[in-house]
Amino acid sequence: MSATVLLDPIRLDRPDTDVRQHPFPFMIAHGQLPDEARGDLERDFPAYTSAGFFPYDPIDCGPSVNALVGQLTTPEFASAIGNYLGISDLGRYPTLITLCRALNKRHGTIHTDSRSKVATALLYLNTQWPDTSDGCLRFLNKIDNIDDLAAPELKPLYGEFAVFKRCDNSFHGHLPYEGERRVIQVAWLTSEEEKLRKTKRGKFSRAFKKLFGVLDRKLGADRDRNASHKTRPE
Numbered sequence: 001m002s003a004t005v006l007l008d009p010i011r012l013d014r015p016d017t018d019v020r021q022h023p024f025p026f027m028i029a030h031g032q033l034p035d036e037a038r039g040d041l042e043r044d045f046p047a048y049t050s051a052g053f054f055p056y057d058p059i060d061c062g063p064s065v066n067a068l069v070g071q072l073t074t075p076e077f078a079s080a081i082g083n084y085l086g087i088s089d090l091g092r093y094p095t096l097i098t099l100c101r102a103l104n105k106r107h108g109t110i111h112t113d114s115r116s117k118v119a120t121a122l123l124y125l126n127t128q129w130p131d132t133s134d135g136c137l138r139f140l141n142k143i144d145n146i147d148d149l150a151a152p153e154l155k156p157l158y159g160e161f162a163v164f165k166r167c168d169n170s171f172h173g174h175l176p177y178e179g180e181r182r183v184i185q186v187a188w189l190t191s192e193e194e195k196l197r198k199t200k201r202g203k204f205s206r207a208f209k210k211l212f213g214v215l216d217r218k219l220g221a222d223r224d225r226n227a228s229h230k231t232r233p234e
C-alpha cells in the first residue's frame with residue numbers, strides 16, 4: 001500500500017478546482033483520492049470513540065491511512081499548495097495532523113484558526129453524505145453569518161479537499177451535524193514549539209472527551225447556527 005500514489009499534487013489542477021485570493025486565499029479541489037483506495041482507507045481509519053479531532057498517532061491507523069498521512073505531509077505537496085495560496089515554501093513549516101471520525105452538534109462554529117497556523121488543509125473521507133447542508137464546510141465572508149458564503153459549501157465526501165491560508169479573516173465553519181464525518185486535517189505551524197504544545201493539548205482533550213463524551217455532546221446540542229468561537233490569541 002505504501003507504494004501507491006494516493007495524493008498527487010498534479011491532480012489539484014482540475015478544471016473544477018476553485019482557487020481564490022479573496023476574501024482570503026483558499027482552494028477547493030474535488031476528486032483528490034483514487035477510487036481504488038476507498039475500501040482500504042475506510043478500513044484503516046482510526047476507530048475513535050469520541051467526537052472531534054484528535055492528534056495523529058500511527059498506532060491508531062491502518063497502513064493506507066498512514067501512507068496517506070505520509071503523502072499529505074511531504075514538502076513537495078506542501079509547496080504545491082503554497083503556490084496556489086501565495087505562500088512561498090510552505091514545506092518548510094512543521095505539520096500537525098489531526099483526524100476526526102465523528103462530530104457532535106457543538107462542532108463547526110465559525111472561526112479563523114489560531115495564529116500558530118500558516119495554512120490548514122482538510123481532506124474528507126466520508127463514503128456517503130445525506131442530502132443536507134448540515135456539516136458541509138463553508139468558507140465565509142464574516143464571522144457572524146454562516147450563510148454569507150465566500151464559495152459554494154463543500155460536502156465532506158471522499159476525496160474532497162479544501163485548504164486555506166490562515167488569516168485574521170479566514171472565517172470558516174459548518175452547520176451543526178451529529179454523526180460520522182471523516183476528515184484528515186493538516187496544519188502547517190509557525191514553529192516546532194507550537195506543534196509540541198498543540199499535540200499535548202490534543203491528547204488531553206482526547207482523554208477528557210472519553211470521560212465526558214455525553215456532557216460534551218449535550219453542551220452543543222442546541223447551539224446557534226451562526227455561533228462563532230474566538231480563536232486563542234497565540
Ligand SMILES: O=C(O)CCC(=O)C(=O)O
Nearest residue numbers: 053113122137172183185
Ligand atoms: O472539519 C471541518 O470541516 C473543519 C474543521 C476546522 O475548521 C477545525 O478543526 O479548525
Ligand SMILES: [Fe+2]
Nearest residue numbers: 111112113172
Ligand atoms: Fe478551522
